[in-house]
Amino acid sequence: MSLNAAAIPTHIGIIMDGNGRWAKQRNLPRTSGHKEGLTVAKQIVKAAAELGVKYVTLYTFSTENWKRAQEEVGFLMNLIRGHLRAEFQFYKENGIRIKHLGDMQGLPQDVQKEILNAMEETSSFTGLTVVLAINYGGRDELLRSAKKLIQSGISAEALTEADICAHFDVPELPDVDLLIRTGGELRLSNFLLWHAAYAELLFTDTLWPDYNKEEFIKNIEEFQKRSRRFGGV
Numbered sequence: 001m002s003l004n005a006a007a008i009p010t011h012i013g014i015i016m017d018g019n020g021r022w023a024k025q026r027n028l029p030r031t032s033g034h035k036e037g038l039t040v041a042k043q044i045v046k047a048a049a050e051l052g053v054k055y056v057t058l059y060t061f062s063t064e065n066w067k068r069a070q071e072e073v074g075f076l077m078n079l080i081r082g083h084l085r086a087e088f089q090f091y092k093e094n095g096i097r098i099k100h101l102g103d104m105q106g107l108p109q110d111v112q113k114e115i116l117n118a119m120e121e122t123s124s125f126t127g128l129t130v131v132l133a134i135n136y137g138g139r140d141e142l143l144r145s146a147k148k149l150i151q152s153g154i155s156a157e158a159l160t161e162a163d164i165c166a167h168f169d170v171p172e173l174p175d176v177d178l179l180i181r182t183g184g185e186l187r188l189s190n191f192l193l194w195h196a197a198y199a200e201l202l203f204t205d206t207l208w209p210d211y212n213k214e215e216f217i218k219n220i221e222e223f224q225k226r227s228r229r230f231g232g233v
Contacts, residue, residue, distance in 0.1 A: 003051070003217065007224050009177035011055040012048065013192050013199065016041060017183030018207030025207075031075045036209040038083060042090065047213040049094045049128040051220070055174065056130050057101065059191050063137035077111055080134060084114040088121055095127025101169045102136030103144065131170055138193030141168060168194075175199070178223045180216075182208045198230050 016037055023033030041058060048056045061076055084098075091098065098118040107115070115134065145167040154163060165171055176192055176199035184205040188196065200223050206215060 003220060004224050008052050009223055011174045011176050012053055013057045013176045013179045015059045015181040015191055016208040017181055017185055019209060022207040022209040030072055033209055034076060034079060038079060040209055040211055043213055044216050045130055046094055047216055049096060053128060057133055059133045061134045063135060063140050077108060081111050081114050084118040091122050095125045097122045097125040097129045099129055099131045099170050101131050101133040103140060106135045137190045139190055180219055182206050182211050200226050
């Protein structure tokens, strides 16, 4: 099957799982897996841009990842910081706009600064929007949205789904069409719980550092074979 250009998913969410296991299989430190995973993320983002995908959300660092060893957390923060600073030319060449999803205030100040700089510098780009879920949890986003709604003074009777969405981190972010998880685990892990209500879920045993453009295209082909009824007949 070849891809149907008219049925490319608008929004793809990716849980990039398996970096640590990939490194362990090679007797390397977990940090080596994360570094290799970043290279793969760039390849998949470029492929998505070429295919005409409008939004890709990458689960980069969850609200639960702070429980990991301090050394690994520090490495991941440095990787995020350095990547955002170094990749502006890549974003420019591919017309990629950067957005952030998650609790910004819970991140180190220097990481916050790099995220904000990347968002500002790419705000005029009109190609693919890459949403970096950093210090993100689906429940946390819903909780923070609820707090903002309470502070706004809206009544329970007047509250709509649109009001809830308007208080999310990226209000314009559409629902997920295709959610891919690498690494063989069969769970959502608190990722885009609201946005993935009718997402097509695709799980692959491939560890993230081994994932590639060819498998990404096959995953989209699988998506295009499915019948999406959204609760209807």
